[in-house]
Amino acid sequence: MPRRTDIASVLVIGSGPIVIGQACEFDYSGTQACRVLRAEGLRVVLVNSNPATIMTDPDIADATYVEPITAEFVERVIEIERPDALLATLGGQMALNTAVALHERGILDKYGVELIGASIDAIQRGENRESFKRIVSEIGGQAARSAICHTLDECFAAAEDLGYPVVVRPSFTMGGAGSGMAHDADELRRIAGSGLAASPTTEVLLEESILGWKEYELEVMRDRADNVVVVCSIENVDPMGVHTGDSVTVAPAMTLTDREYQRMRDLAIAVIRAVGVDTGGCNIQFAVDPASGRMIIIEMNPRVSRSSALASKATGFPIAKIAAKVALGYTLDEIPNDITTREGSAPANPRSWTPAAFEPTLDYVVVKAPRFAFEKFPMADQRLTTHMKSVGEAMAIGRNFTEALQKAMRSLEKPSAVFDFTSDPGDREELLERIRTPYDGRMGDVVLALRAGADVAEVSAATGIDPWFVDQMLLLTEVAVDIGGADALTPELLRRAKRHGFSDRQLAALRGLTEDVARGVRHAVGVRPVYKTVDTCAAEFAARTPYHYSSYDEESEIALRSRPAVIILGSGPNRIGQGIEFDYSCVHAAMALGEAGFETVMVNCNPETVSTDYDTSARLYFEPLTLEDVLEVVYAEQRAGPVAGVIVQLGGQTPLGLAQALSDAGVPIVGTTPEAIHLAEERGAFGRVLGEAGLPAPKHGTATSFGQAQKIAADIGYPVLVRPSYVLGGRGMEIVYDEAALRDYIGRATEASPEHPVLVDRFLDDAVELDVDAVVDADGELYLGGVMEHIEEAGIHSGDSACALPPITLGREQIEEIRAATEAIARGVGVRGLLNVQYALAGDMLYVLEANPRASRTAPFVSKATGVQLAKAAARVMLGSSITELRAEGLLPPGDFVDLPPDWPVSVKEAVMPFNRFRLPDGRTVDMLLGPEMRSTGEVMGIDHLFGVAFAKSQAAAFGTLPTSGKVFVSLANSDKRHMIFPVKRLADLGFSIVATSGTAEVLRRHGVAAEVVKKLWTGHEDDGSPNIVTRILDGDIALIVNTPTGTTSGGSPRNDGYEIRRAAITANIACITTVQGLAAAVQGIEALRRGDIGVRSLQSWAEAWTR
Amino acid sequence: MSALLVLEDGRTFRGESFGAAGETFGEAVFATGMTGYQETLTDPSYHRQVVVQTAPHIGNTGVNGEDPESSRIWACGYVVRDPARRVSSWRATGGLADELVRYGVVGISGIDTRALTRHLRERGAMRAGISTTEDDPVALRERVLASPRMEGANLVDAVTTSEPYVVPAEGERRFSVVALDLGIKTMTPRRLAERGIETHVLPASASLDDVLAVRPDGLFFSNGPGDPATADPQVELLKGALERGLPFFGICFGNQLFGRALGFGTYKLGYGHRGINQPVQDLSTGKVEVTAHNHGFAIQWSTAVPPFEPVGTRYGRAAVSHICLNDDVVEGIELRGADGSLRAFSVQYHPEAAAGPHDAAYLFDRFVNLMSATEGR
């Protein structure tokens, strides 16, 4: 069936900010979809609030709305654009829920917009756990015994019936939000309570626990002629009870016979048919009882998912792309498989392609491992449950499980994730006890337990991990023993170790060598990896797409080439502080350099990203970003043809950290040299650069002991900011107000970073923080990309604070001063490429906080806000182009940020925090206060002529629309009270009623603002029996909360003062403002909302106005 | 123990012994299924073939008594990358290596199976030898070159049953069918039985009279090994049956023989189709089914490329009913009477699956319908 001709324009909804459970995989899928739709000649209208995405690049869609993904805003877009159809299955749960909301409000009907991909009915059937269970039994499958509950009382009754433990799962959520395992009535009250709140339909499902069963997923694809294929099977190494997003998973399934697999396949196909997903991809999850083979269907997602991104990367079958095509009416047999050309065995061969109507078959093993960020939430419960907690993932490919597993572990870039074969494993019994509950790092402890003498059966019984996997880990320990005990590292032994994924570093540790020496020995005897190809078909057909992975096998498949290659190092697994923004820059470099005639080579191990799409670069190496793995790729590419150089400055700290070692190994680094990078990163050297340029920095010192730190702090005066050196995302950074806190900190921080000393800085109070992004060419010419003014004061990590561009309170003179300072830093450091500088404006003094000679988190935001592709320009500069040349080409505009017209629209970036995902062991949520350590996972952008409107949009996109009426609860630290009077009074004037704690109320009263007084830390009820403030927040009586903290943090423990209030805000999902500046901005936003003049406008439409 | 694999063109791989010690020769072919190694090994169509598994981990679920497709392992050699050290399945009764030893199957592990597969893809399936006793590739290659080729090989007699036997219908018996055992898989009579068919499995040497003596409602030709060009007696038998209007259904080798009975030739594919992910299109509905394949030969239609026009034969109009979407190989043919009704049909692939997806199971229903329609005529 050819594609439908009755659709001329399609609205695509993205997934918004990166949050836990919904990350850049939806940029990958959405970008693919938009490209497909456009290639089909359709007008593509896109709504996505996330500026760091490739999909919101103005050339991906015809009309790109960087606007909040709420029914209200999307309706406005529909009103303007009048699309024929809406495709909502590629933007995660966010898009799906928005589509349902649009339908329920009658908006789709009103404007005649047809939902394509999955119908409302299908979405309801698949997502509503009750109706889904019915379908499962209708098709002859089994679901876990369960009960649907809408109130807590129903929950208790049901739990009695099912027997504890029970699993609580809300409808219409993803990533296990609001779900959990309740072992008793107390836990049930807590988990089901938040589950009911998390579900848009106040509905939770209680289910019999099938903890410890084997867990599987199938990725299924259907077209409108009812052709169905299973793209990939995924087996979870961690059994049922650990969310698939938090599990180590393997593709293809390793421990199923064909009978069981086919049974699963039959059920999956029956499910997709019965649910009625007409076209597109689905994810269906299964549990299998390892003792009897009883099979249970857990759930289905009628949309592309994180797992489908993984499956696409694991197989080479681009699920989102194909899903978009089948949504347009193509059938699978009409869609070519990009990867293979046809070399049929038929006598004569009229076709040159094989179709997408097939099931990929793998001749390798893929392992995905989750990356957690518990170090950012030290108080959080670190046990893994049905509720997803990981912030990113790494994928690795090997020719066998052990190779893939060890590669995946080192791809995580967490030294502790790499299996330890050398240190004392510890006590067998203790280890066996510990691994009973799942946690980050359990795999490593499984290896230790085996080393400590536990046998496969014992480990398997303790963990529920299938004995086959445990045996594979036992195999690793055996190989390790052989390596450690051998007389010499023979080529045979090396080859054996390498085939099981041992890194040079692991070998070195086992042999008491340095990594370099181990590598030297290996190279001397000629043991090198070969590169195989991901080809969807296990080599049955020739592959056209150079998508490679390393393996210690015999034959390499790297093609020779004549064009010079540029190797771009990606950013590895997403983590807090290093996420999609860096991938964005890498992808842009690939685009720009490809256009400029280079053969682009991408190295990365993050399956969620656009950079690891096989057609982003000329060649893709799905490899860990360690020195060893990168050196081998460089070596292989140098043998394939000329290599112009390696780009290390776009993937964040990961590749930057490799720069010096790569350069020492003779690898050409393009752009800013490793020596220059060092100048910017090393405190002393950077201090000298600033000194020569006559630029002030906050007073600081570097301490290698507590005594030293104590002295420095005393010299420069408290409060001080302390941190380990060489970190990203403010890792381990704290504001310290006195010596005791300093002592406490040093104790913890040196543990966090043994090789690096601690930096102590004067903390600038009440300073305005500025972020600057620029591109600098070889002649030192600087293109000022953007200056952003933070809403929150310095002290709140730049990644967590909201910011505005152009700066809302700076004049041209100040911007010129900033430009000059940035230029001086660029010259002093010797930057060639991107430069990010953070300044603090305290009084009239411009302090330099830090300079990062690399792509920044803000580069994509600046690009969206100014319409200039900074990362593309930087990539070209690194390969020798000058700013002047790029201006002539049109890649850069004349002038730069300084020359922006005064009526330039204001873009506001807001950070999105994951607080609702993390709980203390007692079940309460972690505190939501901001600080110098970054903890946000994603960002959104709002754009308008007026700051207030842009800010309101950013809030709507990040947290939900700001309230325009109702009660505001205000509770302030003393130091903040004077700054707050005006904005709170303004809220009262706007008609809000004010509720305040006594001190705050008194100050307000003196300024003519009447406030209802409540007690603050009162739990239970007020004296007269009325509910206290926490209860009122939980009951939804309060529309907005303003709470600034008092006291100091220590060790990341919650500050008790307002903690209960902020916690209630998280639970009840009510806007909570914790800074003075945030409130001022919010008031402007609320005023804009009240005026009702919030419109939507596409980036393309803004750009027309932007032609300077 | 180390092992050596040498192909007839001299390409050599060194690895570890897997299964029995000794030496073996056969046609090297690669199979791309990720599950179902036990079904593969016991499929009689693999007789005299050295099977290369592209999936790296083989043996993870061990072996059990339920999954074999015949009474023994038929593949004569086995090539894998990473054999399982430990078995994990609630149905497993033993390990694969022991099973290979039990049937004396010589195998090799630890070699670059992808390199070998690419080689076979580029150069075509060819003879190979695996040895745990010979260390000299040159010497082994000489013996490979001396071993028989697949072209012109008549292997049916080696795999067929010596005695007729009956597989009863499940539930009420609706039809009885004669299945000529050319290397039949266990699952096939089971699929027939599920549909109320009693299956009389006869040896490949059975005559038309033997068949008719059963008074069957239909005739079935199974899959099997070897070159279809050598199976003249069975082709003659089929011609007789068609002459009498006996409903016919054939699978794989049976499909090739049906093609020959209708007057078409067969040819050897470069490297064949062996896997469980092959897209086949039913030309009458346009629908795609994902199917299990195991064939090195195919029917040569009157034209080399699609569209394959129908051809008149003495039994009726023959048409191509299914093609493989990867390479347009003819995957199914059918015969219709003057009134346009279906009389006989066959497919080149495996609707009984085992191993493989069940998408094509409807073909057994088609056979039932064909017999019902014939009964009514």
Ligand SMILES: Nc1ncnc2c1ncn2[C@@H]1O[C@H](COP(=O)(O)OP(=O)(O)O)[C@@H](O)[C@H]1O
């Ligand atoms: N009945 C159950 N018993 C034990 N664990 C379960 C049960 N149901 C689900 N889980 C676990 O919880 C995880 C999340 O559940 P799932 O239904 O997939 O929700 P989500 O929509 O968040 O993916 C699963 O991956 C599985 O490991």
Ligand SMILES: Nc1ncnc2c1ncn2[C@@H]1O[C@H](COP(=O)(O)OP(=O)(O)O)[C@@H](O)[C@H]1O
């Ligand atoms: N001297 C200082 N005074 C006040 N705030 C500071 C100071 N130095 C850093 N900060 C705050 O800490 C945050 C993180 O510091 P920064 O040096 O940018 O580290 P990172 O490398 O993690 O980005 C900054 O965004 C800023 O808000």
Ligand SMILES: [Mg+2]
């Ligand atoms: Mg799930």
Ligand SMILES: [Mg+2]
């Ligand atoms: Mg910073």
